[in-house]
Amino acid sequence: MAFVSAAPRSTVELRLSPAVVFLLLAVALALAMLGSLTLGYRLYGLDQVWMAFFAHDGSETATVIAGLRLPRALIAPLAGAGLGMAGAVVQTLSRNRIASPDTLGLNGGAALAVVVASIVFGVQSLTGLSLAAALGALVTSLVVFGIAAGAGGLSPLKIVLVGVTFASLTHAIVEVILTSNEAQLQQLLFWLSGAFVDRPISHFFTGLPVVAVGAGLALVLARPLDALQADDSTARGLGVPLGLVRAAAFLAVALLTGAAVAMAGPVAFVGLVVPHAARRLVGLRHALLLPASGLAGALYATLADIAARFVIYPVEAPVGAITAVVGAAVLLILLRKRAA
Amino acid sequence: MSVAVPALPRHRPLTRWTALGVVGALFALLTLAAIGFGSTWIPLEAVANVLLGGGERTERLVVLNLRMPRVAAAAIAGGAIAFAGYLLQRITRNELASPGVLGVVDGAAFGVVLFMAVFSNEANALTVPVAWQPLAAAIGALVAITVVFVLSGRQASSAIRLLLFGIAVAAVCKALTTIFMLVGPIYQASQAARWLAGAVNAINWGEIQIMALCLVPTLLFAGALARNLPPADLDDVSAQGIGLNVPVYRILVFTAAALLTAIAVSFVGGVGFIGLIAPHLARLLVGRARLAGILMAMLLGAMMLMGADLIVRVAFTPLEVPAGTVTAIVGAPYFLFLLMRKDQANG
Numbered sequence: 138m139a140f141v142s143a144a145p146r147s148t149v150e151l152r153l154s155p156a157v158v159f160l161l162l163a164v165a166l167a168l169a170m171l172g173s174l175t176l177g178y179r180l181y182g183l184d185q186v187w188m189a190f191f192a193h194d195g196s197e198t199a200t201v202i203a204g205l206r207l208p209r210a211l212i213a214p215l216a217g218a219g220l221g222m223a224g225a226v227v228q229t230l231s232r233n234r235i236a237s238p239d240t241l242g243l244n245g246g247a248a249l250a251v252v253v254a255s256i257v258f259g260v261q262s263l264t265g266l267s268l269a270a271a272l273g274a275l276v277t278s279l280v281v282f283g284i285a286a287g288a289g290g291l292s293p294l295k296i297v298l299v300g301v302t303f304a305s306l307t308h309a310i311v312e313v314i315l316t317s318n319e320a321q322l323q324q325l326l327f328w329l330s331g332a333f334v335d336r337p338i339s340h341f342f343t344g345l346p347v348v349a350v351g352a353g354l355a356l357v358l359a360r361p362l363d364a365l366q367a368d369d370s371t372a373r374g375l376g377v378p379l380g381l382v383r384a385a386a387f388l389a390v391a392l393l394t395g396a397a398v399a400m401a402g403p404v405a406f407v408g409l410v411v412p413h414a415a416r417r418l419v420g421l422r423h424a425l426l427l428p429a430s431g432l433a434g435a436l437y438a439t440l441a442d443i444a445a446r447f448v449i450y451p452v453e454a455p456v457g458a459i460t461a462v463v464g465a466a467v468l469l470i471l472l473r474k475r476a477a
Numbered sequence: 478m479s480v481a482v483p484a485l486p487r488h489r490p491l492t493r494w495t496a497l498g499v500v501g502a503l504f505a506l507l508t509l510a511a512i513g514f515g516s517t518w519i520p521l522e523a524v525a526n527v528l529l530g531g532g533e534r535t536e537r538l539v540v541l542n543l544r545m546p547r548v549a550a551a552a553i554a555g556g557a558i559a560f561a562g563y564l565l566q567r568i569t570r571n572e573l574a575s576p577g578v579l580g581v582v583d584g585a586a587f588g589v590v591l592f593m594a595v596f597s598n599e600a601n602a603l604t605v606p607v608a609w610q611p612l613a614a615a616i617g618a619l620v621a622i623t624v625v626f627v628l629s630g631r632q633a634s635s636a637i638r639l640l641l642f643g644i645a646v647a648a649v650c651k652a653l654t655t656i657f658m659l660v661g662p663i664y665q666a667s668q669a670a671r672w673l674a675g676a677v678n679a680i681n682w683g684e685i686q687i688m689a690l691c692l693v694p695t696l697l698f699a700g701a702l703a704r705n706l707p708p709a710d711l712d713d714v715s716a717q718g719i720g721l722n723v724p725v726y727r728i729l730v731f732t733a734a735a736l737l738t739a740i741a742v743s744f745v746g747g748v749g750f751i752g753l754i755a756p757h758l759a760r761l762l763v764g765r766a767r768l769a770g771i772l773m774a775m776l777l778g779a780m781m782l783m784g785a786d787l788i789v790r791v792a793f794t795p796l797e798v799p800a801g802t803v804t805a806i807v808g809a810p811y812f813l814f815l816l817m818r819k820d821q822a823n824g
Contacts (some may be wrong), residue, residue, distance in 0.1 A: 235641075284817060294637045295816060298573075301644050302812050305749065309805035316798045330655050405652070448659045461652030468645040469628055472638065 162432040169439040175212035209333040213442040216397040218419040221434020223393035233293035237409030238394045242303035244403035246277025252305045263343040271395025331404030331457025351392030359423035371372030373456025406464020512544045550680040552779040559778020561737040563754025568730045575753035576738040580621040581645040582651035585742040588617020614743030618735040676799040695708035699733040750808020
């Protein structure tokens with residue numbers, strides 16, 4: 138698991154040119170995705186992967202690679218990219234470095250919306266579930282920030298307390314709904330902690346446009362978001378329409394988080410960890426930070442997904458449990474640093 | 478950070494003990510009702526009759542062997558967790574502190590799951606007596622709370638930071654618990670999943686005996702410590718000035734709270750928010766008085782867990798929805814309310 142946590146933990150200030158950083162991240166991501174295809178309960182060679190894609194002979198090997206390994210090799214990076222970018226935007230929006238879709242309760246809200254939509258309203262299509270998840274994330278962000286505003290502007294630490302409490306509330310409701318529908322507890326446990334395994338490839342193709350729209354919206358907002366990093370009056374002085382930018386940014390966060398949760402369940406703390414690593418690599422400008430967070434999130438989720446296959450081999454661990462252990466450790470480090 | 482202590486009405490001893498008496502009577506009523514409700518309704522007077530040693534044979538069987546263990550476990554565990562919450566809130570002088578947010582509950586849960594994973598054979602049977610389970614829970618809880626305090630270091634005096642460290646440690650424990658549950662056999666995973674969310678359905682008299690045996694010395698220990706709890710509105714320096722609140726004493730109190738929680742959690746699972754709300758309500762009802770406050774908190778904690786268990790039994794039977802979900806659904810909004818109110822009090 139060491140390689141998963143290596144990036145966020147490093148204390149060395151790396152300053153490579155952004156082009157090099159992006160190239161390295163892309164190469165690493167490509168290698169990780171290749172690893173995701175070949176490594177697992179059974180190890181496959183590159184020739185077998187090639188065969189499965191370009192000369193499918195109907196063998197079991199080809200079926201496993203194309204039918205089971207490929208979907209997760211694609212869904213993991215897509216969900217990771219969504220969560221990574223959502224984390225970067227939300228940390229800027231709240232000017233809070235320990236904010237993330239998890240610590241603000243957005244993941245939990247999205248998960249609750251998915252469960253309600255599928256069980257109460259019988260929504261089947263992943264597009265429908267993604268939109269429900271996005272709506273859940275949006276409503277949660279309104280509630281959490283509304284509580285913060287209602288209490289006369291909470292400190293960043295207290296906003297996180299509100300978010301975490303809200304998350305435990307949604308978690309309990311999800312649990313009641315799922316148990317009273319006699320969902321298999323083992324499956325429930327797996328879904329609630331987030332997993333990329335056993336997802337059909339169609340999830341990727343439905344999630345892709347939602348993530349793309351969210352990412353595009355976030356990138357359009359890159360310059361106003363730069364201005365938001367300072368205080369409100371500075372941003373206003375720079376001619377940024379604050380209300381509009383915030384609303385659009387929340388929408389982007391909701392789409393990115395919603396798609397990720399609908400595809401994989403609430404994978405913990407990806408959105409918390411990744412932007413910190415990305416900031417070290419490319420600095421604070423959102424035009425660079427957002428794509429770097431996306432790439433780093435994709436890489437991180439893919440590596441965590443590979444690690445999930447081996448930590449309790451031969452059983453598969455939920456990837457969310459892996460990212461939770463790493464992410465909570467990073468949260469502890471961030472909390473200690475803030476004090477120093 | 479200074480913690481705002483809301484002005485409380487002065488409670489005269491008479492009203493305090495009256496309040497305690499009223500809640501005690503409600504507790505007795507709830508106990509009878511909790512035993513009476515179930516697949517067949519047993520009238521309250523029949524329940525009382527059985528408890529006094531009479532009643533028909535089938536009624537005795539249902540009441541004593543099926544219903545009572547569940548109700549007794551809920552009452553004992555709820556009371557213990559509430560006492561732990563009382564100790565933590567008083568020693569940190571922070572009304573937001575509780576065993577749940579300081580990582581104690583999840584630490585204990587991880588201890589138990591690790592214990593189950595290590596000491597069970599292929600047939601899902603424990604290879605060591607179940608009596609060791611509370612010990613595993615206690616070790617997990619103590620390790621978790623120690624980590625929280627070591628990491629928060631000098632920041633431990635800041636209430637909010639302490640809670641965030643607690644939440645982060647709890648998240649680590651929770652994730653490790655999930656992984657170890659999946660390592661174990663499937664049977665164990667589904668058992669443990671229910672139990673983790675807080676469930677009292679599967680308990681028997683043997684386990685209750687172990688729980689009670691572990692709790693008696695812990696309660697005496699905690700009670701002896703509670704006699705020296707500093708007044709709630711005293712700051713650190715003054716408390717040390719009058720010889721209270723020295724580091725060793727603090728550590729002992731945290732240990733007692735962790736032990737109380739661990740013993741309860743090891744039998745009924747991770748029940749959230751009782752340790753937060755019960756001491757809080759107790760303070761509203763009886764003010765700052767120590768003995769009455771502790772008794773009231775324990776009564777309320779016992780009633781909350783019994784009530785939550787009653788709700789899931791009545792509303793969801795035959796499904797086994799964990800009682801902990803009810804306490805979370807009620808407790809989380811209450812915690813949010815406290816957070817907001819505290820902030821306004823601080824300006």
